[in-house]
């Protein structure tokens with residue numbers, strides 16, 4: 152073994168570890184979205200999902216919401232890596248937009264994945280094992296779509312933008328996935344996710360989101376999963392311009408983002424997590440209502 156090999160390997164592993172932890176809302180974000188969806192799905196959908204998952208406890212969606220982030224690092228699941236994002240080739244912070252034919256890519260994206268796995272669940276020839284994976288993928292990808300940097304090509308969705316947060320070196324993608332939501336929720340356990348979801352659920356039912364939450368479902372059409380999920384991706388992508396990159400790269404790279412940047416971002420990621428959970432519930436209701444009775 153050459154000395155240069157021994158020198159290079161740790162650096163490669165460090166980069167791999169950094170990317171591994173930073174490719175989705177962290178566990179807390181996904182579990183919160185799972186719990187919010189559980190709070191809104193109707194009784195038919197609850198039985199339908201519990202039947203496919205083989206889980207009937209109080210975290211049946213929350214506890215499977217992070218599976219896709221583990222699966223993509225296995226050799227069997229490597230094909231699913233591109234399904235966690237769509238790389239909008241826009242020009243933030245001046246111009247934000249998502250264009251399916253420009254941005255989806257030959258190996259697929261979050262939008263093509265929602266379409267594929269939704270259609271699998273609606274198809275009576277899909278096996279039990281395929282239905283299980285399809286449902287767990289949908290629970291995860293509807294979450295990912297609502298993290299603005301999962302709808303952005305620039306700097307690998309912000310993964311290569313180095314930032315400081317609470318004195319720690321990390322990257323912009325990671326603080327949106329993990330640091331900022333965990334700070335807001337006050338932790339990262341399943342019970343923290345449940346409490347955070349309860350807070351956001353109350354806002355949807357009777358608090359500050361109540362007057363607008365029905366409009367979050369505009370354009371949702373089970374016969375057209377591509378246009379439905381493009382609405383969600385375009386919605387989240389607008390915040391890349393208005394919030395995520397709004398202060399400019401020089402500010403973002405040279406200030407600790409746990410101060411003013413966090414304060415400005417907090418209402419945005421809170422509402423996006425709420426929208427993700429509410430839309431996931433409505434999408435699962437449509438799937439369950441249209442699924443073949445055999446599944």
Ligand SMILES: *[C@@H]1O[C@H](CO)[C@@H](O)[C@H](O)[C@H]1NC(C)=O
Nearest residue numbers: 206207208209210211214341
């Ligand atoms: C529910 O069951 C799943 C699967 O066995 C498990 O991972 C999860 O921790 C359970 N949730 C609770 C709240 O016990």
Ligand SMILES: *[C@@H]1O[C@H](CO)[C@@H](O)[C@H](O)[C@H]1NC(C)=O
Nearest residue numbers: 230258259263264267268284
């Ligand atoms: C649909 O999902 C199956 C199962 O994961 C996968 O093998 C196939 O490549 C997917 N097709 C598309 C177009 O994404």
Ligand SMILES: *[C@@H]1O[C@H](CO)[C@@H](O)[C@H](O)[C@H]1NC(C)=O
Nearest residue numbers: 358359360361362363364366
């Ligand atoms: C509701 O949505 C409208 C249109 O998007 C927006 O102008 C308004 O500020 C929203 N209201 C609340 C309470 O968020």
Ligand SMILES: *[C@@H]1O[C@H](CO)[C@@H](O)[C@H](O)[C@H]1NC(C)=O
Nearest residue numbers: 193194195196436437439440
């Ligand atoms: C659940 O939601 C679906 C889709 O909106 C609807 O068709 C179905 O009637 C609902 N079921 C119940 C039990 O409310």
Ligand SMILES: [Zn+2]
Nearest residue numbers: 174175235295
């Ligand atoms: Zn993901």
